[in-house]
Amino acid sequence: MTRYRHLPFQLHVSLLTAVVVLFVGGLISALDFNHLRARLEADSVNQARGMSRETTDRIQKTLGPAEVAVKMIAHSKLSEAWTLDDRMAFAGMLHEILTSAPDIRSLYVGYDNGDIFMVLAMRNDTQRAAMQAPPGTQFVVHNVSHDESADNNTLIYIDKDFHIISTVDNSDVAAHYDPRKRPWYQQARQAKRFVRTEPYRFFSVPEIGTTLAITSADGRAVAACDISLDSLQQMLVAQQTLPGRVLALVDPNGNVLTSNLAGFASMGRAPDGTPRAMSASDMQRAPILEHLIETLRSAGMREWIRNVTDQNGTAWYTSVSRLTIDEADPLFMVSAIRSGELMQAAVHAQIVDVLITLAILVLSLPVIWVLAGSVAKPLKELTAQADTMRRFDPNPSQHVLRSRISELDRLAVQMAAMKRTIRRFLGTIRAVAGEPEFEPLVRVLLTEILAEAHADAGVLYLTDHDGEQLLPTSALDARTGETVAGLSSLVIADAPVLIRSALADNVPRTGQLSNADILQTGYAEFMLGAGHAAVVPLVNRQKLLVGVFVLLHSRPLEQMQMSFISELTSLFVSAIETRELIKSQRELFDSFIQLIAKAIDAKSPYTGGHCNRVPELMRMLAQAACDTHDGPWKDFSLNALQWEELHVAAWLHDCGKITTPEYVVDKATKLETLYDRIHEIRMRFEVLKCHAEIDCLKSIEAGVDRAAAEAKRDASLRELDEEFAFIAQCNEGGESMDAADAARLARIAERTWVRTLDDRLGVSYDERQRKEREPAVPLPAREKLLADKVEHRFVRNASSDLIGAPDNPWGFRIKMPELLYNRGELHNLSVSRGTLSEEERFKINEHILQTIVMLSQLPFPRHMRNIPEIAGGHHERMDGAGYPMGLKREQMSPLARMMAIVDIFEALTAGDRPYKKGKTLSESIRIMARMKDGHHIDPDVFELFLRSGVYRDYASRFMDVEQIDDVDIAQYLEAAPDPELVA
Template identity: 45%
Template sequence: MHHRYPLHIHISTLFLALILLVCGVLGGIGYQLSSKLLEESAADLTARISRAALLEMRRIIEPAEVATRLLSLQRVTSATSLKERLDSLEFMRQALDSSPALSSLYVGYDNGDFFLVGRVGHGSASEAARAPAGANYVVQSIERVGAAPRGRFIYLDAALQTLRDDDRPDYAAAYDPRDRIWYTEGQASPTQVKTPPYLFFSSRRVGTTLASRAGGGRSVVGADILLDTLGKSLAGQKVTPGSEMVLVNAQGYVLAHEDVSRMVLASPESDGKPSLARIDELAVPVLVPLLAVVRQMQGQEAAYALGVKVGGNEWRVSVNRLMLEGVPPLYLVTAIPENELMAGALQVIRQSAAATLLVLLLSIPLTWLLAQSISQSLRRLASEAEAIRHFEFSRPIVLESSIKEVTELALTMDGMKRTIHRFLDINQTVAAEQNFDRLLPRLLADTLSASGTRAGVLYLAEASQLNPAVALDDNGSVLAGELPSLDVAHAGPLLGAALAEGIARAGRLQPEDLDSLGYRGLATANLAQTSHAMAVPLCNRKNELVGAMILLSETETDSHRLSFVKALSGSAAVSLESKALIKAQKDLFEAFIQLIAAAIDAKSPYTGGHCARVPELTKMLAHAACAARCGPYQDFQLSEDDWEVLHVAAWLHDCGKVTTPEYVVDKATKLETIHDRIHEVRMRFEVLKRDAEISSLQAMAAGKDAETVRCQLAAELQQLDEDFAFVARCNEGGEFMAPESIDRLQAIAARTWLRTLDDRIGISHEEKLRKARTPCSALPVAEALLADKPEHLIARQAQDRMPENNRWGFRMQVPPLLYNRGELYNLSVARGTLSTEERYKINEHIVQTLVMLSQLPFPRHLRQVPEIAGGHHEKMDGSGYPRQLRREQMSPLARMMAIADIFEALTAVDRPYKKGKTLSEALAIMSRMQQEQHIDPELFALFLRAGVYLDYAQRFMQPEQVDAVDVEALLAATLRWPPAV
């Protein structure tokens, strides 16, 4: 997964990386240059030290050389006795004082005598201890007079006064100058000679000896020079504190070192006598491997440098050869620890790192501020882009940046934002407008506004014609009826070319084009004079022409505006097509609604206007609720979608009646089914009357008294007439059936009549199956005058049963039989003409309404249609049907429809089973119903107070039904909701 970071992080990181890189490179280069400079400086310093060491040696030796030459000219060189030799003591003391490094001056004679003047303390430690206090000088003398040589040590103070004179016979016996190298070399050389530095015998100190022949060859003058100061000089010139500097000879013996104590060892090679230490014997690890280097340099280059690693530490080593006249080459070895040598470079690095860190620390806020300054504008643009992504166009993009590209991007984005905003506004306007007729002028007006044009015409395509749907002049007035329709093939040069190519075109309209197309009235004088126009064909998804637009402008159309209009035209065309399809579907849906309602009303001539009148009355009550400025409905309002819901629900509120048998809906008498069975009953009474007359004639023929028989016949016929008249009255169902009336029916039913014909022939297959439930009786058979036979019972099939826990929530008591057509059973109906089964069948229409409507895929805004349409038989106390809803469970629209349905049913004059009530009678009944919590009392009060009842009566009721109504009395009796318990 790729991680993405903000621009200011990238800029800050880049700047900081560049700073680190530059500082790192500069630091590295500085380190390299410093290292190289330090190395070169170290090499130069080592060379200077070598030259300084050489100069130091010369500074030490040259005064001694002068003193030796001067001494060779003194009389002491030819003196034969100590006394004569002491005459030169002052000269020799001055010579010693002239050179601190000069240890002693002496003369060796060819007879073995020896005369030396030296400093006290420059000899051995034991001799220094023997010297008396205050002694500064010592005279060492050997005289070989007689058989035994005499040796003497004379100690002198600073004034050359004798402090003590010691005889040293052992000294004379042990020392003979003629055996010394300095004597032999000086005697053999006509010039002054120098010995290589060596360890002095007496003082155990390193030095060199100068010798020069004197006294006509009878003596040799010498001088001892100590090189101690050379070691100190080297120590003072160390490159670093940990450096090691050693002066060695070609054999590697140490001649000068800062630690003099390490230079003299008791070497096994000299039988335990003190000797000079080699360079590898100084107990300095880095110097150990350099002995071989020194020995290899003989006869080679004058300087040599190498690196040595000892104990994990790197050393820079240089070996420089020193050439001193008259002395074999000497070598100055310098070893410098690299960490100390590079300390300066490392310090440079540290300083550079510190400077880098300082620059970095200072750069971080500065870089951050700079990056924020740069990225702030881009972040704002990103925020604006995000706002565009979320379709937020509330504010323009205003951004001033010092970066030209950012400002240009901001201007471009602002233009894009405004374009998208205009585009979406138009699309939203088109999408939001549900009314197709209102959509057309709005679409044209928005297009004119977005495109910057002044006037225009919107045509709709129909077959090969373009019919002007709406036109707007440059004052915004709507004009359309004055424009002629255009033939697609002859739509003028500009529009015709656009239609032929299927794309928007821009151009100028000629004056004759304005006249022929009827556009002259759309434009002002200035607009008509310029006549710039855009012709925009509107094509649907199938590239079929659905319309066209002509947009008039005072200025010439540029390519950007034309492109925008092209893009807009596609959306407009799709919207037009969609809205046209929606309108067509709504029109079709409305036609189906009207068709269903008409079919229901046409099904029964006695309910011919019910499905049409209930919607009108419901809407009248809804308008009254919306117009209320006080009371419980003062805040009640309906949206356009709500009105559509109410319209559809009201027209379909009885759609379930298409499943109700017509004879049940129109049943006017108790015995009526497909026909009124009272006629069969009448015929049975006629048969009984004929039977009675036949019986009377037979009786008279048999000789009975004719008058008596006639009287009995008349009484019987009268009884039959009265019984039939009673049965006929019961069949009408106009009165309540008292128990005594039912008893009389049963008594009448007990009478029989004689059937001589088979009742199972000439009937339908279904009726045969029902009669087959009982055995066939032999003819003739006595039949009850009124009977409840098994074949009268029609069973309820499984599909007609309603589960208790049904998904619609129906809570109705379902009779076990679908129909019971028993004659006595139907005539015994207590009130009205409908039996329990038939009453349920009538009520079941609302069940079927809900079932049918709930199965329709209503759009979201129409999903309340089933609830409103199926609630007009519910009661406010929950005793209604089919779901026993209470008032709070019903929407206001459903409660309105319940009132409308009841009022229309009470006042309708086209019902076969009752007469239409007058206005006062209907309202009185409804007042009792609201008191019994059958209808909504608040809506009933609104129904009265707003005069809805009267408006309806004047439109739909007979004049004789419209009587006076005491509205105040009815309102006073109106129940307050919720009712007191």
């Protein structure tokens, strides 16, 4: 029997993975190195070409202005100036050129008689020392003249403003300088064109550079300028993009004009010791340059040379580029870089690739070791998922496990399906619990049932109140997800057989619907034709049919699906019962609210339909705020619960009026209570008039002259008639009462009449209690015509005292009169304005206090806790001068501020009040604008009220046609507040 050495599966997989990782990593590293090397070589060539172009441009930018300057001097009259004075006339021009071109060291003209006129720029102290210039010298004019008598060598030192500092004649500086012996002079005369010399050491300053020269038009002079090569070295240093790269600028003779090497000196020494340009033989510290120059010479000065050179065992990538500057001899840019320095990035990348490969190998081995042992992992995860399902926690984030083992794969698929079913069931339960509206809930349940049954369409019917008809509540096409409308009701007795049989036994049934059944039920809207159907009755806890689900599909349902659907429908029945209960309670609550509001309106004709119209106007204004997307209302919105809260608050905003006595609300005269007491006063005057008649008769009987007695009687009667007419006029309250009227009323009140009957007989218990506060007056009693008696004073009860207390629990800040009522006759007739006394006016205003007290005591749900604040704030002012709490604008919610405007506008425009005529739109808006300017109402809400057109929409629905006129709202939106109103 063959014995095999068994190795763990993890080890097999790990070794195979290591081999694959090493092979792939090595291959990637080699390919990456070759690719990067080729790219670096190409980048090096491109950089060399780019530096050549940039160097050419830089030299041309340096030599271009110099060439123009030299040619300009050659064509000027300076070439014909033979005296110092004539030549100095051109010094300013040369100064401007030197100032604008910092690379030009000097400009000069050499004449055929040996004269020279030169202007030098002193750029540093070394140059000043060479020219023996004093401090502050920026320019030096050097003039050498030869005449018959003597030779003159003049130096003129000039500052930066071109002012002469000093002049030195017969200076020994360049005393023997003869331009005709200089190379630039000789080359220009010989070439008869513009020339550029080889680099050399300038005669005037110790620098290496080149000279540009050209012969003047008459041929008697040569104009020239000196260009320093120092700036070229700085340029080469700046172009060194790779460390270790050697750059040099070489002329055709092999002279190195400049280089980027640190410490490079542009001056060498000839064998005789004289300064000259540095040659390649002088560059012992950079032998690669000498090799490149030899390569250049052997290649015949070609335009571009590229090569890889071995220099002392070191590989160099070299290139030579020809620079065509001008019509003079070209220059050459040579570049060299060691292979190791160029390929440093490639080597580094290769090392990184190797390290990454090793890191991947090290990191992957443990992973592969773990993965190799994960064959049993699907079973472990399925066990864990089964445990979560046992706890009714089918996590939706868990993916469907798939395996190459068919049994495990099928188990995973079935487990996932079970999880989806449980998750859908739990989701349906949450939807039922969390969806407050019935229609969305119906759609959710119908969608879930169709998805679980894999049905094509479904219809939910609910029974009518008599239980004889099925009313289609929701119909959904699962294929498109669209709701289908237009289905007709079904009479249960005439329904298709499948539906009747299911409803007869209240058990689910499956079967087929014929084409006739499809046409009868209206299911042709689904475009399905005859097919399979399932009918699931909905029966409540009282075993009464409340509805039925009809599911249409292309194949019969499985028993398991029917069982699950039956459970879902039982849940739906419970939801229907709950929703119906909530709906009925909400309708009952709403009917109570409207009952109270309508009772208040019916209680007094003076309020008209106020409580009915305010909710509608409030809804319109709140909707306008929700529809506004800019300004102070851009973030305002109301959800369904807040709309319900607003609805209740609007209907109950005046519920406190139910406690206001009707006679106070309807009080039309000052003496009116439950009846108008002016009739008592009239009767007293009648008694006084009878006494006047009696007194007249007694006087005549006593012997007084009849005519005199009757005249006195008539005067008394006239006075009594006038006084009663005055009292009656005061009772109407139509005009304000001044001090004179009050004094006259007091004088009339002093009249007396005789009461002979006990005024405590036949009165109520409460009135007798009030009268007994003072002793009874013996009969007959003489009483004043108008009196404020003790029984007229009604004291407050304890609950009223609590409302008026400074620390009351509702936060009321309102001044409360001492008495509940004061029905004193003189007190009421003396009311200065209107018909209401101070106590009665407070009673009117107390309705808002009672509104808040009543609403605060109701156990509103959490989302209705703001109803007292919304309903009770419509008499507050934005400046805090309102009542009952004296709230300011920032202390009020937006809905409370809206309620104030709605209440005012409805009261102004109401046309069903018996005591006044409804105002027109323009009058109402004008009054409200003044109230806004007086900080009575909120300006933002008022602007919304106008801009949204709510006032106009309300008028078209609730106001008479003659009240509706044009309103120019622009004047109220743009006008500034009236200072007098604000004050």
